[in-house]
Amino acid sequence: MQAVDSILSNQPGNNQQPALNIQNLVAGYEQRVLLRNLFLCLPGPAFVAIIGHNGCGKTTLFRALTGQIPYQGTVHLAGHDLRQVRRPAATGLLAHLPQRSSVGFPIEVRELVVMGRFRHHRFLSSYSKRDYELAEAALQRVGAAHLSRRDFTQLSGGEQQLVWLAQLALQDAGLYLLDEPTQQLDVYYRRRIFDLLHEWVAQAGKTILCITHDLDNLAALPGYLLNLSRPEPQLQPLSAAVVQAEREFLESEASLAVPPAR
Numbered sequence: 001m002q003a004v005d006s007i008l009s010n011q012p013g014n015n016q017q018p019a020l021n022i023q024n025l026v027a028g029y030e031q032r033v034l035l036r037n038l039f040l041c042l043p044g045p046a047f048v049a050i051i052g053h054n055g056c057g058k059t060t061l062f063r064a065l066t067g068q069i070p071y072q073g074t075v076h077l078a079g080h081d082l083r084q085v086r087r088p089a090a091t092g093l094l095a096h097l098p099q100r101s102s103v104g105f106p107i108e109v110r111e112l113v114v115m116g117r118f119r120h121h122r123f124l125s126s127y128s129k130r131d132y133e134l135a136e137a138a139l140q141r142v143g144a145a146h147l148s149r150r151d152f153t154q155l156s157g158g159e160q161q162l163v164w165l166a167q168l169a170l171q172d173a174g175l176y177l178l179d180e181p182t183q184q185l186d187v188y189y190r191r192r193i194f195d196l197l198h199e200w201v202a203q204a205g206k207t208i209l210c211i212t213h214d215l216d217n218l219a220a221l222p223g224y225l226l227n228l229s230r231p232e233p234q235l236q237p238l239s240a241a242v243v244q245a246e247r248e249f250l251e252s253e254a255s256l257a258v259p260p261a262r
């Protein structure tokens, strides 16, 4: 992870392309601008927890980054202008775990997880023994190896969430966008998932933007916090004091008095 000074000054270090560089982003719906002049520069791999009130625009930011809604401003991923990349997931630039994903047909868990290897396959080519080994290993890492042969549609919401995370890990993208990945998990798995995300950053050099309301688990993590309910959201290094200050802000009436344009 890069020096905090480098990140907070929004400057890339050592002539590298920033992992993620968002400049002057404006996005929203029709007449309603939710994100106004957002700047975010991550010189290298980092974990960023994105917090804020319901409806402040967290998922909207991900919709802009995944090309689901138009935006003004620029977004560069590892030096690539996002507007010029037709299918960022297919090129391994980013992978996205939406808030709710469902599957409408019975499927064995490992068959769903192995699909995370799609970039390494041509259309309709079958997955290899090695792909399945990688899928099993990914399930093991999220603590869900025992679910491998179960029907995905019969799992609990929390179990399904673990399976999606295993599939995501297999996609091996540079940037991961996770929308409330721990929302249905119990306390043990919440902690485990945040530890896992930290490993993805520290050991695999991934950059993670993670929308969460789970403030309790953030204080002990290395990384950064971005509170989109602030009038001018800024990256702050994660610490107990920062999390407490942002919690107090979100609990205050004043935070709801932020102009509706945000």
Ligand SMILES: Nc1ncnc2c1ncn2[C@@H]1O[C@H](COP(=O)(O)OP(=O)(O)OP(=O)(O)O)[C@@H](O)[C@H]1O
Binding pocket: 029, 034, 052, 053, 054, 055, 056, 057, 058, 059, 060, 061
């Ligand atoms: N397609 C749409 N058209 C118009 N408004 C929308 C659309 N999608 C979402 N919104 C509105 O935009 C606002 C921001 O939505 P968004 O999903 O980004 O919130 P969020 O910060 O992720 O909230 P939460 O924490 O509840 O998930 C909400 O008020 C929502 O109703």
